Amino acid sequence: MTYQVFDTTLRDGGQREGISYSVVDKLAVARLLDEFGVGFIEGGWPGAMPKDTEFFRRAKTELDLKHAVLVAFGATRKAGVDVATDPQVQALLDAETPVVCVVAKSDIRHVERALRTTGDENLAMVRDTVAHLVANGRRAFVDCEHFFDGFRHDPDYTASVVRAAFEAGAERVVMCDTNGGMLPSMITAAIQDVVARTGVSADRLGIHCQNDTSCAVANTVAAVEAGVKHFQCTANGYGERPGNADLFAVVSNLQLKLGLKVLPDGCLEKATRVSTALAEIANIAPDTHQAYVGAAAFAHKAGLHASAIKVDPLLYNHVDPAVVGNDMRILVTEMAGRASIELKSRELGLDLAGHPDTLTEVTRKVKELEAGGWSFEAADASFELLVRDVLPGAGLVRPFSLESYRVLVEHREDGAVVSEATVKVRVRGERVIATAEGNGPVNALDEALRTALSKHYPELKDFELADYKVRILEGSHGTNAITRVLVETSDGARDWTTVGVHENVVEASWKALTDALTYGLARTNAPA
Numbered sequence: 001m002t003y004q005v006f007d008t009t010l011r012d013g014g015q016r017e018g019i020s021y022s023v024v025d026k027l028a029v030a031r032l033l034d035e036f037g038v039g040f041i042e043g044g045w046p047g048a049m050p051k052d053t054e055f056f057r058r059a060k061t062e063l064d065l066k067h068a069v070l071v072a073f074g075a076t077r078k079a080g081v082d083v084a085t086d087p088q089v090q091a092l093l094d095a096e097t098p099v100v101c102v103v104a105k106s107d108i109r110h111v112e113r114a115l116r117t118t119g120d121e122n123l124a125m126v127r128d129t130v131a132h133l134v135a136n137g138r139r140a141f142v143d144c145e146h147f148f149d150g151f152r153h154d155p156d157y158t159a160s161v162v163r164a165a166f167e168a169g170a171e172r173v174v175m176c177d178t179n180g181g182m183l184p185s186m187i188t189a190a191i192q193d194v195v196a197r198t199g200v201s202a203d204r205l206g207i208h209c210q211n212d213t214s215c216a217v218a219n220t221v222a223a224v225e226a227g228v229k230h231f232q233c234t235a236n237g238y239g240e241r242p243g244n245a246d247l248f249a250v251v252s253n254l255q256l257k258l259g260l261k262v263l264p265d266g267c268l269e270k271a272t273r274v275s276t277a278l279a280e281i282a283n284i285a286p287d288t289h290q291a292y293v294g295a296a297a298f299a300h301k302a303g304l305h306a307s308a309i310k311v312d313p314l315l316y317n318h319v320d321p322a323v324v325g326n327d328m329r330i331l332v333t334e335m336a337g338r339a340s341i342e343l344k345s346r347e348l349g350l351d352l353a354g355h356p357d358t359l360t361e362v363t364r365k366v367k368e369l370e371a372g373g374w375s376f377e378a379a380d381a382s383f384e385l386l387v388r389d390v391l392p393g394a395g396l397v398r399p400f401s402l403e404s405y406r407v408l409v410e411h412r413e414d415g416a417v418v419s420e421a422t423v424k425v426r427v428r429g430e431r432v433i434a435t436a437e438g439n440g441p442v443n444a445l446d447e448a449l450r451t452a453l454s455k456h457y458p459e460l461k462d463f464e465l466a467d468y469k470v471r472i473l474e475g476s477h478g479t480n481a482i483t484r485v486l487v488e489t490s491d492g493a494r495d496w497t498t499v500g501v502h503e504n505v506v507e508a509s510w511k512a513l514t515d516a517l518t519y520g521l522a523r524t525n526a527p528a
Helices: 023-036 050-062 087-094 108-115 119-135 147-153 155-167 184-198 216-225 247-257 268-282 304-311 338-347 356-371 380-390 441-453 458-462 505-524
Strands: 004-007 040-044 069-075 099-105 139-145 172-177 205-209 230-233 401-411 417-427 430-438 464-472 483-490 495-502
Touching: 004 247, 023 040, 023 050, 023 268, 023 464, 023 483, 023 495, 040 050, 050 069, 069 087, 087 099, 087 119, 099 108, 099 119, 099 155, 108 119, 108 147, 119 139, 119 155, 139 147, 139 155, 147 155, 147 172, 147 184, 155 172, 155 184, 172 184, 172 216, 172 230, 184 205, 184 216, 205 216, 216 230, 216 247, 230 247, 247 268, 338 356, 338 380, 356 380, 380 495, 380 505, 401 441, 401 505, 417 441, 430 441, 441 464, 441 505, 458 505, 464 505, 483 505, 495 505
Parallel strands: 004 040, 004 230, 040 069, 069 099, 099 139, 139 172, 172 205, 205 230
Antiparallel strands: 401 417, 417 430, 464 483, 483 495
């Protein structure tokens, strides 16, 4: 029986304080998780969350997943309600995902106090919901909420929930450490006990761990060592309170330390890039000290370490950083990430292997820019433009050149705030001046630039600014701090992201906007 890597970044991970995914964000996250090779992507709670309902609707036509299947999340039927008429259960079917994961109460205290029903009715809710989903052609997973706390309080009842789910046709029953209070030894003991009580093989069970004891990763690994084959994680450990088991640490430990094949070939080496890209989408600074994928995960200070590393890097690294797509760094003489840049360029259709001088120059530029606050991990379009500017024969003709721009913000007596932008550009030998108003300086600039270019590039009408993120960079303070802007653009068929950095947020936005239009026009007008 193969291992099931189940990611719930879009559902449980989205409950982290400060994260608010747009539908475009959720689609981008799903693509990255699929690229990393996870088997299941829990996309959210259709019916309960309008944004999640929209995500599943768009996913049907906009996602082309290679490794993963989408999972809709919801609850069992309500107490006293016929499962066939429960609108929330119907919303799970309407999402049309091949797999549905329903959460069920498995702690009798929660059944009686939170659901305010009986233990027998709760078991009927589990049986009815699972049987209804299976009868409608869905694979059914059941998350047993508060499993470990419930099992410690009343193991017989919690075990009866497990039996009820399997008897109704569940493929997996997932033991959830919802409060995150367990330690690895407790996880192992509970799994052994529930297997003995129910007669269910451990490889049919799943594990879902919160990180309140800082043991979520260790608890997940312990469960797998105890025979569990299904494990649930979130990217970078995102989740409410201290978070969930970190996807990248769990799969790296299982694959590199225990020798278990949990991801498709070639996927683990994408861990660092995917982790950073997902952090940028979440608008959260990447954790530089995160295991395996953090920028400092394989960083060493000069001195004794450096002399040993010259002989054999593995003397001071527990694994080769390249196996997770990371780089070793000597903090005094920082090493360049040439391999990562070469791999990423190849993914974008640009082969730098035969151009060592170009690879060196791109690496230098990337390191120089990132030292100034730029980040290309979640801005593939800007990275591709940078590479094309350096790679011989791959350069793009810029659609316009800037003479100047100006932005005015007027706060009127009636309280209205109006932004007006004027741009002066040269387009195909013609000098064009255009002015536009917007609901902010960036929107006004975007409208003015599109107006200036529309005569020569009518295809711009299909370009839509899908999302806009601003971050004050770590280490800079006050209103004069350096800002990073990420702009997501869509033409209805594909989304792309560009980045801009500057002390002035308008200039940072301008850089990201112009890259967005340049990349989009180049792709639209590329020869078939």
